[in-house]
Amino acid sequence: MMHLDQTQIRRFEEDGILFFPGLLDPGEVAELRAELPEILAMDRPEILREKHSSNVRCAFAPHTYSEGYRRLMQHPDIVGPVAQLLGGSVYLHQFSINPKAAFVGEAWGWHQDYPTWRVENRIARPDLVVVGVYLDEVTEFNGPLFFILGSHRRGVLDIETDATSTSYTLLGVSDEDVAELCRNGRLYSPLGPAGSVWMFHCNIVHGSNANMSPSRRALCTISYNRTDNLPSAHPRPEWEAHSEFTPVEARIEHSLGESGARSA
Ligand code: SIN
Ligand code: MN
Numbered sequence: 001m002m003h004l005d006q007t008q009i010r011r012f013e014e015d016g017i018l019f020f021p022g023l024l025d026p027g028e029v030a031e032l033r034a035e036l037p038e039i040l041a042m043d044r045p046e047i048l049r050e051k052h053s054s055n056v057r058c059a060f061a062p063h064t065y066s067e068g069y070r071r072l073m074q075h076p077d078i079v080g081p082v083a084q085l086l087g088g089s090v091y092l093h094q095f096s097i098n099p100k101a102a103f104v105g106e107a108w109g110w111h112q113d114y115p116t117w118r119v120e121n122r123i124a125r126p127d128l129v130v131v132g133v134y135l136d137e138v139t140e141f142n143g144p145l146f147f148i149l150g151s152h153r154r155g156v157l158d159i160e161t162d163a164t165s166t167s168y169t170l171l172g173v174s175d176e177d178v179a180e181l182c183r184n185g186r187l188y189s190p191l192g193p194a195g196s197v198w199m200f201h202c203n204i205v206h207g208s209n210a211n212m213s214p215s216r217r218a219l220c221t222i223s224y225n226r227t228d229n230l231p232s233a234h235p236r237p238e239w240e241a242h243s244e245f246t247p248v249e250a251r252i253e254h255s256l257g258e259s260g261a262r263s264a
Pocket of ligand 2: 112
C-alpha cells in the first residue's frame, strides 16, 4: 500500500492536489480500458449523455456493474493515501467515468465539487478527497483538467449557477473569483499516461475544456468521504451520491507477480 510522506501531505495542504504519473500497474489499466467500450454502449439511468450529442458524459457508479471498477475503488495505492489525507476511515461517496469522446467531448466550467454535496446532501465538512484515474493518456490537447493551486484554502466560494455549459446545472465559480484566485495561485494541468492518478481536495477550483482532438480522454473520478461526515439529505439518485457508508477496505494484494493472482 502506498504511504504518503510528510512532504507530500504538506504539499496537498498547500496546493490542494497531488499527482502521481503512471501510478497504476499497466496490466490493471489495460483491464479497465478493455471494459470501457461495453460500459459506454450500455443504456442505463446511471449513464448521462452530453448536452449536444448522445455520447456518454458520465457513467456513474461503474463499480455496481463492472468487477474491474469495483476493484479499482479498493486499490491500496488509492485507499491508503486517501485515508491518510482525510485522517480517518472513508466510504465511497461518488464514482464516475468521464470518457470525454474525441472531437465531441464537452467542457466542464470552473467549479468546486464540495458545494454541490454541501447544498444537496448536507455534508457538513469538506472532508472529501476526489481521486482521478487516467484511462487514456491525457495531453494538453484532449481536454485535460485545469486546477488553481491553493484555491481550496479559500473555502466555499459564492456559487454561480451554470445551466448553459453542461447537460445539467453545475454550481460554478464566477470569472471574477477565478481571475482573483489566479493572481494568487498558479494554474496547473496534470498531464500523463494512462494509469496516472491525482488526488484533490474537494474545494479546489477546477474545470476542463472541450475535447476537439482526435483522441479520447477517458478518466475516472472517485470521491471518498470520511465516515464521520455523513450526508443528512438524499435528494439525488443512489448512483450520484451513495448511502452505503461501510468503510472502504483496501483490497489485499498478493505479490505473486501475476495480475490475476489477487484477491478482493
Ligand atoms: C472532467 O472530467 O473533465 C471534469 C470532471 C470534474 O470536474 O469532476
Ligand atoms: Mn469536479
